[in-house]
Amino acid sequence: MSRIGYARVSTIDQDLDTQIAKLKAEGCGIIRSEKVSGASRDGRAELATIIDFLRPGDELVVTRLDRLGRDTRDVLNLIHECEQRGAFVTVLDPHVSTRGEMGHIVLTVLGMVAQMERRFIKERQREGIQKAKSAGTYRGGKARIDHSRVVEMHRKQEGISEIAKALGCSRMQVYRILNGQYRSESIVAR
Template sequence: MARIGYARVSTIDQDLQLQLDRLRSEGCEIIRSEKVSGGTREGRAELATVIEFLRRDDELVVTRLDRLGRDTRDVLNIVHECQQRGAFVTVLDPHVSTRGEVGHVVLTVLGMVAQMERRFIKERQREGIARAKAALMYKGGSPRLDHKLIHKLHIEGLGASAIARQAGCSRMQVYRVLAKTVATAT
């Protein structure tokens, strides 16, 4: 039986350290982490790796449910996939585990709350943008990635991993920037 930790933050400028420390202190022998949105499972390669690695009686541990996902259906599908492998999911805050039926019900409710919270955040963001636009103060979001640098490094022949290191982003983001350019060119 292995305790496998999974840590996630939404953007590259956020810090994973608190989650990593907590997972280590809870006895996770293996910890996988990534910096990608939890809105969907798309692009979450580390989570897919963890789920593939799970064996009977293993335990997937996350610090909070929203680290696993912000969509109820995704969270329930992840839990289901873990259970299909004979593994359990444990959320540390609040402490809930799928080892029992009650834990599964609580995770379902918490998943719905996480999804609702995400909707509230998006609604508040839309309202704030609308107010800023009305006051002629809205400048739009600032680009987080240097697309020109990514293209320059790609033209120089660097691979996705090297580009990601230099641009301070993930390989997946490099692929997306390069794919977007190809899609716009066609």
Template sequence: MARIGYARVSTTDQDLHIQTERLTAEGCSLIRSEKVSGKSRDDRDELATILSFLRPDDELIVTRLDRLGRDTRDVLNIIHECEQKQAFVTVLDPYVSTKGDMGQIVMTVLGMVAQMERRFIKERQREGIDRAKSLGRYKGGKQRIDRIEVKRLAGVGEKPSAIARILDCSRMQVYRILNENV
């Protein structure tokens, strides 16, 4: 039986230290961590690795349920995958484990709360943006891709896939920029 810790933060400027320290204190023999959004399972390679290597009686431990995911369906699917491998999921704060009969029910309720919290965050963010716009203070999100460079590369005949590779972004982002003001 292995105790495997999973730590996650949403952005690269956030710190994993508190989570990894807590997981170590809980006796996790292995801790995998990543800096990626929890709104879906896309790009969560460390979680996928843990799930692929779980064995019967292993325990996946997270500090809080929202570290596992922000969407109820995703959280329940992760728990289901663990159960299919006869492994368990334990959340430290508040302490809940799928080892017991009531654990599954409590996990479902906590998953719903995590999803609700995500909706509230998005709603507060939208309200803040709308208020800033009304006061003339909104400048938009930080530009991550050099739009001028995308258009220049396209102008010299580079294809969207090549531009995406050169600028280390997705092809979809390139297409969005190229289709702006068309």
């Protein structure tokens, strides 16, 4: 029986250290982590690796339920996959495990609350942006990637994967920047 920790943050500028420290303190011998959105399971290679290697009696441990995902259905499907392999899921805050029936009920309710909370946050954010736009003070989100550097590297014939790796972002982000930059020139990024 192994305790396998999973840590996740949504963006490359966020820190995984706190989650990893908590998982180590809980006795997780293996900890996998990634910096990717939890909106869906797409692109979450570390989580997929954990699920693939779970054995009967193993335990997947996360610090909070939203580290597994933001959508209740995705989280419940993930828990179901773990159980199909004979493994358990434990959330540290609040401490809940799928070892008993009550844990399933609590995780379902927590997942629904987390999804509802996310919707409320997005709605408040939209309202704030709309208010700022009306007042003429909205400037947009802070750019996390140097767009000019992406374009410069691309013009120097560097590949999409090389650019993404050098700047610590995804290939999709590089494509989006290049498609926005070259839209009028109709150059397709390679």
